[in-house]
Amino acid sequence: MSLISKYNVAAPRYTSYPTVPYWDEGSFDAEGWKMLLKRSFTETNDKEGISLYIHLPFCEKLCTYCGCNKYITVNHQVEEPYIDTLLKEWKMYLAVFGNKPRIKEIHLGGGTPTFFSAANLGKLLKGIYNSAVILPDASLSVEGHPGNTTAAHLQTLFDLGFRRISLGIQDFDSRVQEVINRIQPVEMVAAVVENARRIGFTSINFDLIYGLPLQTPRGMRETISEVVKLRPDRISFYSYAHVPWIKGTGQRRYTEADLPQEEEKRKLYELGKSLFYLNGYTEIGMDHFALPGEELHEAFEAGTLHRNFMGYTVSHTSLLVGLGASAIGDNWYAYVQNEKQVHAYQEKVNKGEFPLVKGHILNTEDLLLRRHIHNLMCNFETQWQKADTQCDAIVEGLQRLQEPEKDELVKVLPHKLVVTPKGKPFIRNICMAFDARLWRQLPQSHLFSKAI
Template sequence: MSLISKYNVAAPRYTSYPTVPYWEENSFNQDTWKTLMKKSFMETNGKEGISLYIHLPFCEKLCTYCGCNKYITINHQVETPYIDTLLKEWDLYLAVFGSKPRIKEIHLGGGTPTFFSADNLNHLLSRIYETATVLPDASLSFEGHPGNTTAEHLQTLYDMGFRRLSLGIQDFDKKVQEIINRIQPVEMVAEVVQNARRIGYTSINFDLIYGLPLQTATGMRETINEVVKLRPDRISFYSYAHVPWIKGTGQRKYTEADLPQEAEKRRLYELGKSLFYMNGYSEIGMDHFALPGEELHKAFETGNLHRNFMGYTVSHTSLLVGLGASSIGDNWYAYVQNEKQVQAYQELVNNGYFPIVKGHILNTEDLLIRRHIHNLMCNFETQWERADTQCDAVIEGLQRLQEPEKDELVKVLPQKVVVTSKGKPFIRNICMAFDARLWRQIPHSQLFSKAI
């Protein structure tokens, strides 16, 4: 059996531990969470500062591959009421903090943040800036759709301190673009990149996906050839997650027969990776590539890479505030997730309530395992030399790594695990070995996308 067939099982992406399906919602209560939020704020605000994720869910069209929480509309009258609600939610957090937050990181995600007008984004951020201190070295980034990211968007956000732009490219093959309902010619993307470079953006990221319907090796090669001409500073190269049982009708516009199968999908990844290497990019963590000198590359080289619900980041903050429908917050000791439906989210906030619909308080074991999985995802190794990094779940995880060790995916050393070069593509499987909650309650239905 090939390694691909052997390890292509459903596996979490580990932006958190425990993963969302294993949160203990019944034992969660908002009073405890608020206490832990205050504790985390007191511990971190004066040192590292806090991170802020703002979810802007609106899109004018449905991209059929998309697994994000979104609301499809062409009615831009929704912008102002939604921003007003975001600011009210921010006020609820300010009341818990009790003093002025120091912001180390902001990310505008979606949906399509550039669905909102430049003026409305300016209004939202200006109001937040009035109540906080944005640190001089803060990392400010936003996601943009090439089809509606205007020079005005770029200039306005640059003036607000943003220096990193992430563009959702996915694939330049016209057949692929048509079936995923995301038409954006190379020329359209090039114009946005040129405008961003002219204005002064120092980091541009392209999101690419392998495993999309109708995708071929020829099309992938042509896409990446066009990508490297535009020379983005970093590239996210994601495995397409086909989860129509979760995401509904969007991912049922095509069938599994249209998708590259296991070995073919893996070949697309290996082709992409080899082309990135040939053009000077280095592999960073899982799914990411960056040019030497780019901040993500530097963080990986120095062991300072961090990972949270926004993905990989250079800003190591323990407190992440999530604003907006479906946003997830993390104060290291607890997780919370907001109501996903826009109208219900707005009603809760406008009535003075935190719009939280689920949460999890991490216990001592959770905190230990969380650290080990974080280390593996960011550094491809973890160790348990100190007594405060050891627990029974670590020993159980090591036992599950016996087979991956035979397959040369990991090296299990005294008090240390190191992922090999051969094992890096299987990092989700390796992290899963330590997922104590998953192994204690193995799901009877598929909760996660396939690892490969």
Template sequence: MNLLRKYNVAAPRYTSYPTVPYWDTGSFDLTQWQQLLKKAFQATNGKDGISLYIHLPFCESLCTYCGCNKHITINHAVEAPYIKALLQEWQLYLQLFGQKPRIREIHLGGGTPTFFHPQQLRFLLESIYKSATLLPDASLSFEGHPNNTTAAHMQTLYDLGFRRMSLGIQDLDPRVQEIIHRIQPYETVATVVEQARLIGYTSINFDLIYGLPLQTAAGLENTIRQVMQLRPGRISFYSYAHVPWVKGVGQRLFTTADLPDEKTKQGLYELGKKLFTGYGYTEIGMDHFALEDDDLHQAYKKGQLHRNFMGYTVTHTSLLVGLGASSIGDGWYAYAQNEKHIATYQQLVGKGQWPVVRGHLLDEEDLLLRRHIQALMCRFETARSKSDPQSDAIIESLERLQELEKDGLVEILPGKVLVTPKGKPFIRNICMAFDARLWRKLPATQLFSQAI
């Protein structure tokens, strides 16, 4: 446990590099973003197509562990105006691109996408399809809450080409469910999974979390045993991020006294990993496990796994369009994030204005470091390319990695860095060694959750 004490520090999750707190927002320019966006579109549309993330932020109740941007309401009259705004924003992209997008990937995230009535989702997606070409092998997925994901939701989305679904399970222990305000019995989850498979869904992911309040080893083991009866193809096993200074009232409904200490939390991770492996799952990236016949596992084996703001994906496009309040777009050479407040977002797009409020234009060093961090996250290794420029940042990164090599977490070879099996739980720390922007300006206050 000495390594745990040493490396359990605040660390980014690296869905991007630079991470959002280190974006150079002062140098960001909307016109440049649009130019780079169009450049990325022209480079990828005829080849790989584009990815589309649609943020649907509404939930009927607050889950107190949640770190997502969401709006709690039981008023479903919010659906139509929000979808209208999404389509107005989509029109801004269509005008910029000047030609029909070819869509390789769509993900509906939240919030709770299944908060929306199935016919509202149909209207949204059919409207997008009319103005784009949906590629035959497009990967379409959505997030669902077991309590409100109905057979009608699943059938509607299946008819629109969706074959993947992700269910937020988190934990099946009644005590944990009560304190995190997400009460969903095993029978409810089992019904949704059974219906999904009968409809024809070929990939089901479960989100589980370790480190939740009141969580115990016995309770987590029981949760995993129940999950194995349903045998999802993928499991996301996330570390609970306790950041009440960022996420506000929800995470203040319990205290650190309710949380497992760092030794217990590490034990929960090791228990989960041991059980998943015993049931035939492979650790394919940070927090993610997959069965051998799942596409995510196949992409990992082939070295084709990709990571972006949606998490791990089997597709790799150079352009991710983010629609909706707080969504982040990735044009490879630049990032941009939308206005978070729903009413303001709707007002902006209603006036024909881009709702982007901040962003970052990547320089040559950013692009180089991004590639190495991406490789570590997706393949547990990274290598120097012959075309790589000389970089002081890489030299400094290798110097920082020497301490991790002494601890057996990485192996440094000529032109290559390998993560050891011992080092996989510390992948965030390993990636931090390449985070030049963080090391040049260490935060004065805690910006990120703990690494373990």
């Protein structure tokens, strides 16, 4: 059996531990969460600042590959009421904090943030800025759709301190674009890149996906040929997550027969990786590549890379505030998620309530395992020499790694675990060995996408 077939099992992506399906909602207490939120703010605001994720869920069209929380509409009258609700929610956090927050990081995600007009994005951000301190080295980024990201969007965001934009490319093959309902010629993307660089953006990220329906090695090679001509500073190269049981009709517009399977899919990844290497990109963590000198590359080299619900980031903050429908917040001691449906979210906020739908307060074991899984995801190694980094779940995890060790995916050293270059593609499997909550309650149905 090949390693691909052996380890191609459903596995979390570990933007958190415990993962969302294993949050202990029964013991979650909103008042206790507020106390921990206040504690985290007091401990971290002056020291490192806070991060802010704002979820803007609206899209004009459904991209059939998408696993994000979105609201499909062509009615732009939804923009201002939604922004007003976001600012009301932010004021609720300010009331808990008591002092002016120092913002180290903002990310506008979606959905499609550039669904909103440039003026409305400006209104939203100025409403945040008026009640906070934006640190001089703050990392401010936005996700943009090449089809509607205008020079006005870029100029407005640049004037407000944004220097990084992430563009959803996915694939340039016209057949693939048609089946995923994401038509965007190379010329359209090139125009956005040119505008961004002319205005002064210093970091451009392209999101690419391998494993999409109808993808072929030839199409992947041609896509990456066009990508490297545009020379994005970093590239996210994600595995397509086929989860129609979660995402509904969108991912049922094609069948599993249209998807590259196991070995074929992995060959697409290896082809992409080799082409990135040939063009000067370095692999960073899981799924990411960056040019030397780019801040993600520098953080990886320095061992300061951080991972949270926004993915990999250079801003190491313990407190992440999530605003908007479905947004997830993390104060290190606890997680919360907002109502997923826009109307339910707005209704709660307009009543003066935090729009929480669920949460989890981490216990001592959670906090310890969270740190080890974070270390593996960011640095491909972790260690437990000190007593306060050890627990029974580490011993159990090492037992589960006996087979991966035989397969040369990891090296188990005294009080230390190192992921080998051969093991990097299997990092989700390796982290899963330490997922104590998952092993104590193995899922009886589909929860996660396949690891490969």
